[in-house]
Amino acid sequence: MALLRLTRHRRTRPDRRGESDDRVPASNGVEVSQHHADTISKEHGAGAGAGGSQVPFFEISDLSVAYGGIQALRQLSLHVAEGEIVALLGPNGAGKTTTLKAIVGWTPANRGRIMFEGRNITRLKTEDIVRLGVTMVPQGRQVFSRLTVAENLMLGGLARAGRSSNGDMASDMLDMFTVLRERNRELAGNLSGGEQQQLVIARALMSNPRLVIFDEPSLGLAPALATRTFELVARLRSRGLTIIIVEQNVGLALAISDRAYVLAGGQLAVSGDVASVRKSPQLKEIFLGIESAAL
């Protein structure tokens, strides 16, 4: 766990290239590059809006989603500042996945609003949302298994706004994820679980997003692999990304996040910075179902 105590920092849009220490080692050892940790600025500030811009980076207001008679999500409100890592937690069926589906446009919202960089993306199609800079790494390492690694990456880059060519981005990804470079021409379905995990992340990054949502990145992974994945996610912040993580594994998620929201039964139950969420008495009740009068 000590390995995951990365220094809290915030960057506002650094260069994308030249982060030579972002390389993910192919071996089992997990390292946090000291050089990397030293070069970052140590601004603290867990709240939103410290970056100076008035427009909230990402904001959900009063979101409600229903499935044929079942209210899956009820009046959820949350916000994410640029450069933050925010965790969305909760037990099974709490509404986390519903929230993500609503954000990326896989499910329509009944009520409420989702704003990204001042734009209302609530009713936009998925294809357009991705083009604006919001993307998701979906649950379960959903690679296109019948396509090669190279083709997967190429597709990821289709939505990119920006100058760099697909080829440049791809080789950038292959630099970052060296394992993929070796497997570039192989069918994605033949990769191991860990390699597929890297591929879906690399693929998502190909679109030059500014907000990346991770849907249960630890699901189905062995603990060591899950830990490495979370470290990778944490490192992504230095590339100027803002991150939302949906997770059931509270420990892993809180280790790298700035703030957290906890859902239960389709509603927001707990929110705040990591320290206070960790200490919250309701957390146990929500996850273990222990009764509490205070809830």
Add this chain to the structure above:
Amino acid sequence: MMAESVLGRTLVGTVVLAGVLIAASLLGLAEFNSAVVTIFLTDVVAAVGLAVFMGNSGILSFGHPAFMGLAAYVSGLASMNPVLRRATLTTFPHLLSGISLPFWGGVCLAIGFVALFALTTGLAIVRLPRDAAAIATLGTLVIVNVVLVNARSITNGSQTLYGVALTVGWRGALVVAVLCVTIARLYREASAGLELRASREDEVAAAALGINVRRRRLEAWVLSAIISAAAGVLLGHFLGAFSPAQFYLTLTITVVAMVIVGGETTVSGVVMGTILVTAVLQVLGNWEDGASLGPIHIPALLGLPTLGLSVVLVLAVYFRRQGLFGRQELEFAVAGSARRRMSRRVRPGAREDVAEPLVDTSTEDVGVAKK
């Protein structure tokens, strides 16, 4: 098998439906003629037969006209005057030429034959997942059609078979229709039917409850085949002459439309659907040679009834997938009409009696068909 109150309710419902059928028949006699009424009642039996399988299992079947065709041919040939038969079918096999049964004997033979055929095909079909099963039922239809067309010495091939005994009139058809409606209602409410309907919504959950889905499907398949066979017998001995084409795709879409428009899950729905579709077909049939509706002139269009039928089917499936009476049998619908439905947006092809994720119906949003 069934609680007393359920039995009572079912019998009440059956009596209501019998009343509806009688009323419709008398109306038809007054408005049209006995031929129309007889065909209508035959269609009721055919539709009820299809719905016993389709409505309860949730599996689309294209195959039931095959049962009708087989029954019509077997019964028609078995009870045909041997002299006439030898004249029409010059190469009729010697082995079979001894068979000459009275009408009821031929009927029993036909139904027995179809039941056996259904049992055989059913053993295969109930093992298949839903989509594959639907295709397999199409296969049954094609196979039977091919056999009927090629067994020229027995069936007269693709040409019309003449000389079938004209023993069916509207009264007989009405009795059979009421009988089949009763059987269908009783089956639907019996534990066998209930269990099958449970598997319709969620096969896995049903199996988890200990329901033998395959066996229930097989029961429905054979029962529905027997009812369809009855329809085939009625049709065959009413027309007196028929060909394999009459038991192929046109009949399929007609019967399917009747079931879907009315509501495949309830017997009331099927009966109502048949009434509605028959009415539409009559009207369109009159317009087939062209008609004027005030300022609008409809040109003559051969096949207008079938064309209209396909349009009706698509519209029904789009606007009201569960049919007019898809949710409850007639006796409930009348009583419960005062209850307001939960306001929810209905998607095309959506069934209101099933909890499913809502998807935006606007053409902007794009989803994928459920697998």
Add this chain to the structure above:
Amino acid sequence: MTSVVQDIVNGLGLGGTYALLALGLALVFSILRLINFAYGELMTITGYILFFALGAGLATPLVIVLGIVGAGVASVAMERAVFRPFRNADATTLLLTSFALSVALQTLFQATISANAKGVDLSFIPGLIFIAGVQVGGTQLVSTVTSLVVLVCLGTFLMRTTLGVSIRATAENFHVARLMGIRANRVIVSSFLVSGLLAGVAGVLWVIQIASVNPLMGTTPVLKAFVAAIVGGLGSLRGVVLAGFLLGFLETLLQTYLPGSASGYRDAMLWVILIGVLLLRPQGLFAPAAERA
């Protein structure tokens, strides 16, 4: 008695047509889970375009191009007018809709054109061609070569173009493909277009063979293509093509070696084989074992 070479060419010719049709069916199915019953009517539309274009005195090459393109356009029109409103419907509903569409089109053809067959004379192919000293049917040979060329082109399109890769991705995982920014509508329309063009080519080959067009002519080959597509495993495009060729061979062999009286039951036998395959492997012979959502 036909020779082995003739059998091979005939089998390939027929199989090639089935492969094209099966591929067209599978392409649309893989993205939308829609089995298009009205696919055969696209062949019929091609046939009628050929008939009318020849009647108007147009040159044969132009006539053929019009026929193929016409099928593509008709296919896209089908999607826009009939299938798009049902985009989110379940499989049974889609089956019913496409079935109704098929019947409607057949009835329309019968009513507005004719219930009878119309002769179409595209006789620019020599009746018999000699290969390695053996006589083979000219039309079968053309059919074989054409199907193979088209299949190779299509394969290249699917493997090497961005649109092709997008289509394959969408076929595998619709929702994640959208996350790539792939425009779902564009992919769907493209696949209907390609599928229609395939039906157009198959239609031209078919009409050349039977030298006529009638309202119901699409039903028989498409039902067979169905069998091929399902046996091949609707999710696997390569498997479907393979199954199409297999079916063509099987049918040709049955045609050659079955006694005359039994040959009419050929189609019934093919369906029995299909049901047998479905029982053993409901996902088809060549489909990938487990598909992820």
